Structures are given as structure tokens and as C-alpha cells.
Amino acid sequence: MKNSLAVTLLLAGALGTAASAYAVDTRARFIAANCSYCHGPDGKSRGAVPSLAGLEPGYFVDQMKAFKDGSRPGTVMKKHANGYTEAEYEMMAKYFAAIK
Amino acid sequence: MTINRRDFIKASAGAVGTAALGNLAGCASVQTGSAGPKVVVVGAGFGGATFARYLKLWAPQAQITVIEPNTKFVSCPFSNTVLAGVNQMEDITMPYDYLKQAVDNFVPDTVTAIDTAKQTVTTAGGKTFAYDKLVLAGGVELLFDKVQGYDAEAQKTIKHAWKASADQTGVLRQQLEAMPDGGTFVMSVPMSPYRCPPGPYERACMVATYFKKAKPKSKVIILDGNPDIASKKPLFLAAWKKHYGYGTDNSMIDYRPNNMPRMVDAKTMIVGTEFDEVKGDVINVVPPMRAATITGIAGVRDGNSGNWCTIDYRTFESKVTKNVHVLGDSTLTNFPKSGSVANNTGKMCAYALSEEFAGRQADPAPVVTNTCYSAGSESTAFHVATVFRWNEEKQSMVPPPNANGISSEESELEMAYMESWARNVWADTLGLPESYNFTAKG
Numbered sequence: 001m002k003n004s005l006a007v008t009l010l011l012a013g014a015l016g017t018a019a020s021a022y023a024v025d026t027r028a029r030f031i032a033a034n035c036s037y038c039h040g041p042d043g044k045s046r047g048a049v050p051s052l053a054g055l056e057p058g059y060f061v062d063q064m065k066a067f068k069d070g071s072r073p074g075t076v077m078k079k080h081a082n083g084y085t086e087a088e089y090e091m092m093a094k095y096f097a098a099i100k
Numbered sequence: 101m102t103i104n105r106r107d108f109i110k111a112s113a114g115a116v117g118t119a120a121l122g123n124l125a126g127c128a129s130v131q132t133g134s135a136g137p138k139v140v141v142v143g144a145g146f147g148g149a150t151f152a153r154y155l156k157l158w159a160p161q162a163q164i165t166v167i168e169p170n171t172k173f174v175s176c177p178f179s180n181t182v183l184a185g186v187n188q189m190e191d192i193t194m195p196y197d198y199l200k201q202a203v204d205n206f207v208p209d210t211v212t213a214i215d216t217a218k219q220t221v222t223t224a225g226g227k228t229f230a231y232d233k234l235v236l237a238g239g240v241e242l243l244f245d246k247v248q249g250y251d252a253e254a255q256k257t258i259k260h261a262w263k264a265s266a267d268q269t270g271v272l273r274q275q276l277e278a279m280p281d282g283g284t285f286v287m288s289v290p291m292s293p294y295r296c297p298p299g300p301y302e303r304a305c306m307v308a309t310y311f312k313k314a315k316p317k318s319k320v321i322i323l324d325g326n327p328d329i330a331s332k333k334p335l336f337l338a339a340w341k342k343h344y345g346y347g348t349d350n351s352m353i354d355y356r357p358n359n360m361p362r363m364v365d366a367k368t369m370i371v372g373t374e375f376d377e378v379k380g381d382v383i384n385v386v387p388p389m390r391a392a393t394i395t396g397i398a399g400v401r402d403g404n405s406g407n408w409c410t411i412d413y414r415t416f417e418s419k420v421t422k423n424v425h426v427l428g429d430s431t432l433t434n435f436p437k438s439g440s441v442a443n444n445t446g447k448m449c450a451y452a453l454s455e456e457f458a459g460r461q462a463d464p465a466p467v468v469t470n471t472c473y474s475a476g477s478e479s480t481a482f483h484v485a486t487v488f489r490w491n492e493e494k495q496s497m498v499p500p501p502n503a504n505g506i507s508s509e510e511s512e513l514e515m516a517y518m519e520s521w522a523r524n525v526w527a528d529t530l531g532l533p534e535s536y537n538f539t540a541k542g
Contacts, residue, residue, distance in 0.1 A: 026158070027463055030451040033154065034469050037443045037525040038517075044534065046527055047520025075507060075514055076471050076485040083487020083503030084467065 028091035031084075035092070038076075043096045052092075053099040060093035061086075136161030137457055140221050140231040142211050142394050144168035144199060146439045147428030148237030150446030150529045153202050158454035165205040165229055167221070172196060173530055176296065177439040178522050178540055179264035182273055184306035185314075186478060189270045191540040198531040214398045216421050233453060235416075236400070236409075237427040237446070238392025239263070240295050240437075246388045248363035248372075257366040262295060262386045275382045276307060281315040286371050286380030288361045289324040290388050293408065295429045295437045297331035298484070300324075300386065302474040305336070308344045308352045309478045320344075320353045321380070323373055325360035325388075331436075332474060332484055332506055339476030339510055361385050391430035400424055408432035413490065413497045414462045416449040425449055434497055435488065438472045440521075443529055465490040468497065473518035481515040481542070482507035515542045 032043070035052060039045050043052030052060070066072035068081035084092075139162050141152045152166050175192040182189060200206040209223040214234070222228045242260060244250040250258065259275070261268040276285065285307055289300040304320050311318040329336055340346030344353045356373075363372040364385055371378045371385060390407035391400075400418040403410040409426040410419040411433065418424045427449055428442035435441045445468060452462035471485045486504040488497040507514060519542030526532060 026451065026455060026458075029158070030447060030463070031467060033447045033451075034444055034467070036528045037440050038471055038521050040524045041528045041531070045520065046523040046534070046536075046538065048516040049520040049524065075511075075517065076483050079485040079503050079505050080469060080471075080487055083469065083489065083500055088467070 025091065025095070028095045031088055032092050032095040042099050044099075052096040055093070055096055057090070057093035057097045060096060061089045064089040064092075136163050137232040138162075138230055139164045139233045139235065139453070140229050141166045141203075141235045141237060142168075142221065143237035143239065143392070143428075144170075144173065144196060144206075145237060145239055145428065145442065146525070146529050147442035147446045148235065149173070149196075149199050150443045151235055151237065151427060151450050153199060153529070153531050154447045154450035155453060156202050156204075158450055159457045162453075162457060163205075164203040165207060166199065166203050167207045167209055167211055167223060167229075168196070169208065169210045171208060173526075174264045174266075174269075175439075175522070175526060176262070176264045176299075177525070179261065179269045180299065180303045180306040181475065181540070181542075182264075182269050183261070183276060183303060184310045184475075184478060185273070185277075186306075187540050189266050192264060192269075194526055194530055194532065196530065198533065202531050211394055211397065214394075216398060216424060219423060231423070233423055233425060234398070235425045235427060235449065236392065236394050236398060236430065237442070238394040239429045240389040240391065241393045241396070242386075243388045243390060247361055247385060249366070250364050250385065250387060254364055254366035258364055258383045258385055260386045261384060262299075262389075272382070272384055276310060279315065279318065279381045282317040283315065283381035284319045284321060284379065285311075285382045285384065286321045286323065286378050287384040288359075288371070288386050289322065289326060289330065290386050291325040291360065292330050293404075293432070293437065294386070294389055297436055297438075298336070298472065298474045301329055301331065301336040302476075303384075304353055304355075305339055305343070305474075305476050308340075311352060312344065318352070321378060322353065322355045323359040323361055323371060323378065324355065324357045327357050329355075329357075332482065335474070335476065335482045335506060335510060339480070339482075342510075343477045391426070391432075395426060395430050398424055400426060403432035414464065414466060415452040415456075416445065425453075435468075436470055436472065436484075436486075438470055439525060440472055441468075441470045443525055444468050444470070446529075465492070466497075471521065473514060473521055475515065475518065475542075476510040479512050479515055480510040481518040482510040483514060483517075518542050 039052045045051040064081050067074050067077040141148045173194045178192050181187045209225045212224050213222040259268050259272040261272045340353050345351045346353050359373040361371050391409050400409050402420045416425045429437040467489045469487050473481045473483050475481045484506045491498045523538045
């Protein structure tokens with residue numbers, strides 16, 4: 001599974017966004033793509049904003065919760081964290097974790 | 101009995117999946133003899149380019165034609181930094197090469213006719229393209245005739261620079277460079293709704309930051325058609341006070357609300373408002389605007405006295421014409437007319453169509469975001485950020501509690517994020533590879 005995803009990602013790399021050859025959670029894919037204008041296509045940032053690709057899912061979800069409750073200070077992220085549900089944090093986390 | 105193409109696509113897709121789409125599109129195809137549904141995208145700005153790229157990723161069977169008259173992408177976001185002298189035109193100009201590789205057909209041409217009954221698009225170059233889905237992403241049309249004297253001759257001298265290009269942004273920068281110290285720069289803000297709500301106020305900051313360094317006796321006069329600063333007000337006021345002496349006798353910025361430019365005279369270099377005549381050494385009037393010319397050709401300007409396009413939030417389909425979708429600044433929505441929104445709603449439309457092409461319903465409750473940075477000085481910036489979610493009760497996309505707001509204050513960190521935003525949104529929109537060398541700096 002992991003290998004086939006890696007190959008697919010490699011092929012999709014030229015186009016810029018992760019695509020999986022098998023059953024895709026299209027809602028998760030879209031919600032994750034929401035992040036890319038700041039965090040880069042595929043969550044691979046080209047600048048000072050952190051990349052999201054390959055982050056450990058538990059870490060990702062914890063950071064979103066920390067932005068929401070204010071324990072992690074931020075600039076734009078508190079508003080974004082307030083706009084998504086915890087289930088959506090999980091969807092995004094899983095999606096970005098799968099990107100190499 | 102006739103069955104329209106949309107219903108047929110739905111029925112076919114529902115019954116036997118995407119193979120049926122291939123047969124249908126194959127029968128109707130005139131251009132490519134293609135297998136998938138034919139999607140024609142008019143305009144490759146933040147909305148159209150992002151849409152085309154993501155639809156190809158999410159529905160590879162779609163046969164995507166992009167029609168765009170410009171040979172290169174010139175970014176409106178960040179173009180005010182060219183006026184400041186921080187960046188050059190080439191720093192905000194990027195190639196279409198990667199987008200061309202990503203879609204089936206990239207046509208450098210201008211659309212002159214649309215037949216929404218026959219579902220065809222015709223270009224100035226005489227080509228006709230049939231579509232199953234038409235996506236209009238043409239930005240805005242500037243209404244010069246709403247400002248007396250702003251004719252073709254006057255436009256040689258007076259630049260709007262609200263569609264970034266060498267002839268607009270580039271020339272305006274040259275005019276500012278040629279202006280003597282002690283001169284006056286007169287700029288305007290159109291009535292809402294307009295493209296990029298914070299843009300004019302950022303422009304004042306960026307021109308003032310240049311004046312402060314190079315021409316400290318010069319002034320910026322802002323003629324605002326609106327009754328007040330239309331976006332990020334506390335942050336712009338703070339930046340004007342902190343950096344440009346706003347509120348003192350020595351203020352570099354002179355802000356005049358309720359001052360809609362009604363006329364311009366490029367010979368005497370005067371802008372006339374309802375109350376006043378203002379003389380400038382450099383004049384930058386942004387005329388009123390409406391949805392792009394192409395939406396007029398398609399007959400989908402149905403909202404706000406026939407100036408903008410209403411859409412179904414879940415698909416971006418026009419509320420008046422089936423199979424015509426409208427993206428970005430042409431739409432009348434709760435979203436601000438920003439590059440981030442055009443980019444993200446381009447994906448939202450691609451998501452909805454890829455679901456439809458796969459025989460599924462579009463997401464009934466989508467979520468989408470806006471994050472928009474403005475520069476207050478050469479080294480500081482600030483943001484507005486909003487998450488919009490489908491609200492069943494309001495039948496609209498609205499921010500949930502505490503999911504909308506602006507920076508508490510400007511910062512150098514946010515300038516670094518603004519630069520990063522530009523690189524990432526350009527990469528995301530145009531498919532620029534990881535090796536792409538960005539030269540624009542924050």
C-alpha cells in the first residue's frame with residue numbers, strides 16, 4: 001500500500017498535488033487543499049510558513065487544538081482552527097501524513 | 101421529449117459510472133475526439149488556473165481547454181510592492197508553461213462569443229469549442245465610461261494599475277519615479293464591491309514608503325468613493341500613523357472619504373469629485389468595475405443591478421444558466437474578492453465537478469477559507485483570515501463563531517508570511533515546480 005502510494009505520489013509530483021490510485025476520501029482531499037495557498041501545494045511550503053506534508057497525525061491534531069485554545073500562539077491560525085471541526089482536523093492530519 | 105445534456109450526464113454517470121461520460125463526450129466532441137467531459141475555462145488567473153489544474157488532478161478524464169489571452173501570469177497581489185520599488189515587474193510575472201503541461205489544451209486567445217444553448221465558445225481567432233461545462237474566470241471589467249474624460253487618450257497618461265501589467269503597474273512606477281520631490285500622488289478607491297478591498301489602502305502605504313525614502317516632501321491623496329476605509333481599518337490607520345505621520349500636520353497621507361472620482365482631465369492633471377477638483381502630479385484612478393466582460397457575453401450578470409454574477413455556493417454554477425460556472429472576482433458572494441478566495445473557490449468548483457463527473461453529488465456542506473495579507477510598510481504586514489462554512493439555515497456560506505478576524509497589530513513576522521503566501525499561492529495556482537526560483541521579496 002505504502003509503496004503504491006509513493007509511486008502514485010511520485011507520478012503526481014509533476015502536477016503538484018497528491019492523488020491516490022485507490023479509494024480516495026475526496027472531502028478530506030479538498031479540505032486539505034484549502035491549506036495550500038499558504039502552506040504550499042501538497043503542504044510543501046516554498047517560504048516561511050511551515051510545511052504540513054509528512055507531519056505525524058497526532059502532532060498535527062494537537063497543534064490545531066492548541067491554536068484553537070490559544071496555548072500555541074499564532075497569527076492567522078486561531079481563526080482557521082475555530083472554523084474547522086475536530087473531525088476535520090483528523091481528516092487533514094491523515095491526508096498530510098500520507099504525503100512524502 | 102428532449103433530455104438536456106446535464107440530466108443525461110447525471111443519469112449516465114449514476115447508472116454506469118464515468119465510461120458513459122466518455123461515450124457521450126466522444127459523440128459530441130468537435131475538437132479533440134476526447135473521452136471525458138469537455139470543460140472550457142475562460143481566464144487563467146488565480147481562479148481559472150487553479151480550477152483547471154485541480155480538476156485535472158481530481159478528474160483526469162475531463163478534457164480541459166483553457167483560453168487565456170495573456171502570455172504570462174502577472175500577479176495583482178504583491179503588485180503594490182512594485183510601486184514601492186521593493187520588487188520589479190519580472191518578480192511578480194510567472195510563466196504559464198507548467199499549467200499548459202497540466203491541461204489538455206491551452207489556447208492563447210480571447211473569447212468573443214458564447215452560445216449557452218448550443219454550449220459552444222468562439223474565440224477572436226475563429227476557433228469554436230464545444231463544452232459540457234463552461235467556467236468563466238475573467239476577473240473584472242473596468243468601467244472607464246463611468247468617469248468623465250477617462251477615454252483611450254487619457255488612459256495613456258492615467259493608469260489604474262488594478263490589473264497588473266507592464267503598461268499599468270510598470271508605467272505607474274515610472275511616473276512615481278519621474279515625479280519631483282514635493283509632488284502629489286492622487287489615487288482613488290472605487291465603491292464596494294470591488295476587486296481586493298484592502299488593495300487601495302495598501303497602495304497608499306507602498307507609495308508613501310517610497311516617498312518617505314526618495315521624495316519626503318511628497319503627498320498621497322486618497323479619494324475614496326466609500327464612506328470609510330473599507331477593509332482592515334484599524335490596521336491601516338495604525339500603519340499610516342506610525343509610518344507616515346497620519347493625524348499630524350506633516351502627514352504624508354491625506355485620506356478623503358465620500359470622494360468618488362467623477363471626472364479626470366489628463367491634460368490639466370485634475371481629478372474631479374462631487375465636491376472638489378484635485379490636482380496631481382501623478383494620478384491613479386481605479387474606475388468602477390463589474391463582473392468580467394466574458395460574463396456579459398454569456399449573459400450571466402444577474403446580480404446587483406446586472407453587475408455581478410450570483411452562483412450556487414456548492415458548485416459555483418450560475419443561478420441563471422445551467423452548465424456555466426463563474427469563479428473569482430466576477431461573483432457576488434459573501435467572500436471578499438481576493439486572490440486566496442479565487443484560488444480556493446477554484447478548488448471548490450473543481451471538487452464539485454469532479455464529484456459530479458464521478459456520479460456523486462457535490463459536497464452539500466463545503467468549507468473554504470480566505471487569508472489575505474497587506475503590507476503596512478516595507479518591512480511589516482498584517483492579515484484578515486476567515487473560514488466560510490455552508491449554513492443550511494441561511495442557505496449561504498458564513499463564518500462560524502470566532503473564525504473571522506484581523507491581526508492584533510502589524511509585524512515583521514507577517515511580512516515574512518506575506519512573502520511565503522505569495523510564493524505558495526503562485527505555486528498552487530500555476531503548478532510551479534519545487535525547483536522554481538522565486539525572486540519577489542516581502
